[in-house]
Amino acid sequence: MLRARAGLLADIRTFFRQAGVLEIETPVCSRxxxxxxxxxxxxxxxxxxxxxxxxxxxxxxxxxxxxxRLLAAxxxxxxxxxxxxxxxxxxxxxxxxxxxxxxxxxGFDHFGLMDEVASLVNDxxxxxLPVEHVSYGExxxxxxxxxxxxxxxxxxxxxxxxxxxxxAETLSLDNADAWLDLLLTQRIEPHLGRERLSFLFDYPxxxxxxxxxxxxxxxxxxxxxxxxxxxxxxxxxxxxxxAQEQQRRFEQENAIREERGLPTVPMDRNLLxxxxxxxxxxxxxxxxxxRLLMRVTDVASIEEVLAFPYLRA
Amino acid sequence: xxxxxxxxxxxxxxxxxxxxxxxxxxxxxxxxxxxxxxxRVKIRNLKTGRVLEKTFKSGESVEAADVMxxxxxxxxxxxxxxxxxxxxxxxxxxxxxxxxxxxIKWMKEQDLCTITLWNGSPIIVAPxxxxxxxxxxxxxxLKGDTSGSGGKPATLESGAVVRVPLFVxxxxxxxxxTRTGEYVSRVKEG
Numbered sequence: 001m002l003r004a005r006a007g008l009l010a011d012i013r014t015f016f017r018q019a020g021v022l023e024i025e026t027p028v029c030s031r032x033x034x035x036x037x038x039x040x041x042x043x044x045x046x047x048x049x050x051x052x053x054x055x056x057x058x059x060x061x062x063x064x065x066x067x068x069r070l071l072a073a074x075x076x077x078x079x080x081x082x083x084x085x086x087x088x089x090x091x092x093x094x095x096x097x098x099x100x101x102x103x104x105x106x107g108f109d110h111f112g113l114m115d116e117v118a119s120l121v122n123d124x125x126x127x128x129l130p131v132e133h134v135s136y137g138e139x140x141x142x143x144x145x146x147x148x149x150x151x152x153x154x155x156x157x158x159x160x161x162x163x164x165x166x167x168a169e170t171l172s173l174d175n176a177d178a179w180l181d182l183l184l185t186q187r188i189e190p191h192l193g194r195e196r197l198s199f200l201f202d203y204p205x206x207x208x209x210x211x212x213x214x215x216x217x218x219x220x221x222x223x224x225x226x227x228x229x230x231x232x233x234x235x236x237x238x239x240x241x242x243a244q245e246q247q248r249r250f251e252q253e254n255a256i257r258e259e260r261g262l263p264t265v266p267m268d269r270n271l272l273x274x275x276x277x278x279x280x281x282x283x284x285x286x287x288x289x290x291r292l293l294m295r296v297t298d299v300a301s302i303e304e305v306l307a308f309p310y311l312r313a
Numbered sequence: 314x315x316x317x318x319x320x321x322x323x324x325x326x327x328x329x330x331x332x333x334x335x336x337x338x339x340x341x342x343x344x345x346x347x348x349x350x351x352x353r354v355k356i357r358n359l360k361t362g363r364v365l366e367k368t369f370k371s372g373e374s375v376e377a378a379d380v381m382x383x384x385x386x387x388x389x390x391x392x393x394x395x396x397x398x399x400x401x402x403x404x405x406x407x408x409x410x411x412x413x414x415x416x417i418k419w420m421k422e423q424d425l426c427t428i429t430l431w432n433g434s435p436i437i438v439a440p441x442x443x444x445x446x447x448x449x450x451x452x453x454x455l456k457g458d459t460s461g462s463g464g465k466p467a468t469l470e471s472g473a474v475v476r477v478p479l480f481v482x483x484x485x486x487x488x489x490x491t492r493t494g495e496y497v498s499r500v501k502e503g
Contacts, residue, residue, distance in 0.1 A: 038348050088320065088350070088371070091342030166366040173349065173370060181348040182368070209347045225346065235346045286346075 001305060004297050008289065009081065011124045012101060019116075021077040021103060026066035028082070032268035033058030034065075035253035036209065037260060040087035042096075058265065059085040062286050063102055064210065065271040068239070071104055071282060072274035079103035081289065092301040093231060095310050099289040106280040110211070110222045110238040113283035114199045117226055117234055121197055124296060129195065135202045136220075140180075143188050148180055149204055149218035156180060163187050174260075177206050193227035200225045208249075211237035226287070228295045236285030243275035315377040319352040319369050327359075327380035330367065334359045334378035334431045344371070359429060360411075360436055379432050384425050395420070395438070397428060408435035416440045418473035419491045440491045445500050446470050447486050451477065464496075 016023065033041045039061050047054035060066075063080050070078055084100045105113055114133065122128035140148040146159050156179035160168035165186050173179055192198040201224035205213045208221035222238035240246055250267035257264050293305040303309040317328060322340040329335070335356040344350035350371035357364050359380065369375070385397035385406065394407035395417075408428065412435045413420075419440035420426065429437035451467035467477040467487075475489055477496045488497040 036347060038344075038350065089342065089344060091344075094342055094344065165368060167368045171368060171370060178349040178370075181345050182351065185343050185345055185351065186353075186368070207347065232346055 016079050021079045024078045026063045029057040033265035034061050035250045035265050037256045042085045061086050065268045069274035072279040077105050102286045104284040106282040108283040110224050110283050131197045133199045139188050190230045193229050198227040233291050234287035238283050241279040243272050316374040318374045319371050327378040329376040329378045334380050385428050387420050387424050412436050413438045419444050445488050
């Protein structure tokens with residue numbers, strides 16, 4: 001397994017060297033964190049020169065913000081392989097620290113980047129697989145017969161009950177998006193990536209995260225996720241480059257955090273000024289190396305691909 | 314009232330569900346990269362034995378079930394209740410027919426049984442994994458056949474019927490695995 005990991009990392013580096021994408025590093029600790037209410041950051045403290053009384057630092061949950069600052073500064077295409085940290089996540093597919101491959105392609109939209117994800121993954125898998133693209137809307141129609149962009153929380157709840165999801169009747173979820181997450185994880189994801197590479201794209205605008213929203217009926221977020229054997233491997237965006245819109249989303253996410261009694265997180269002002277200074281149009285994606293390694297080596301639990309999983313760390 | 318949050322879920326944890334004590338068999342953490350996290354658990358209803366799946370929103374809490382397992386000695390049955398005793402404290406509890414269930418056919422006085430107590434009352438009685446019981450009835454079988462192939466039914470002193478090799482005779486003691494109901498070996502009288 002150690003050799004398989006080393007081999008995978010070497011293959012990835014070769015792929016990007018040949019593609020002319022530059023490997024970079026960015027800080028793990030920052031004064032700013034991620035505001036996304038569904039992601040919990042680890043914090044630590046630094047005390048010393050420049051911070052005599054100590055200050056709180058956030059361990060990154062993805063290297064997205066500083067990588068975008070490099071893009072805004074004119075770095076051109078870049079990639080990074082690093083450990084990231086997320087609180088509250090442990091299971092057969094989750095470990096609180098895990099290895100992420102993240103890369104950005106100026107001039108690409110999310111379709112262009114999906115193609116590059118597919119060629120990278122087919123490069124590292126033992127044998128190459130056919131590629132399937134299915135929009136978020138098509139997937140919900142195909143597997144559940146419902147329009148995810150138009151359905152109300154109540155009709156999604158009914159859909160979950162009809163789909164036989166245990167407890168859907170008594171489960172209390174905050175909004176339509178949480179019901180969509182329930183249906184997606186329990187009734188759609190298991191079908192994706194079976195003997196093929198599946199890309200789910202064009203998410204509800206309410207789940208844009210850091211993606212551009214494409215106006216239309218319905219408006220959709222130019223976001224995609226990539227699946228292998230029912231497991232989400234990567235999440236990508238046609239990146240939001242508008243500083244004002246970015247700030248509005250940060251503020252909105254912190255407001256949701258307050259509503260839910262979660263700690264608010266200082267928004268990354270360095271990113272906002274980077275975006276304001278002129279961020280190139282680009283697409284970016286974060287890919288879980290540990291989960292990809294699970295597929296490459298055909299094992300069922302993330303523990304098996306880690307030298308020392310959380311409980312033995 | 315004690316309660317557990319979803320992050321405390323793990324196999325063997327006892328929780329209350331729809332008014333019944335349940336045991337978690339399996340807990341799977343499910344979370345889309347950006348979005349709502351869930352715990353999907355398989356639980357066994359300890360009263361009915363039924364296994365069901367439940368989905369919880371991460372961070373939700375459920376009531377803890379006051380359930381514990383103790384090893385108690387089976388004393389006697391009075392027709393309505395089966396009586397057990399803690400061999401150290403000599404405290405006694407009685408279990409009804411529902412709690413005793415299938416264990417009934419394996420239980421012999423003096424045997425140590427594992428009793429699941431809910432709020433202090435027995436809800437499950439599990440016989441020892443292996444019991445030694447006397448054969449009270451079986452066909453004489455063929456003399457000289459020691460191969461054990463085929464076998465025949467034998468009734469034991471506790472009432473259970475198990476398949477035994479042809480050479481086993483009435484009055485002999487045999488060891489049985491109560492989890493599978495299978496014959497293990499003959500036991501020489503001590």
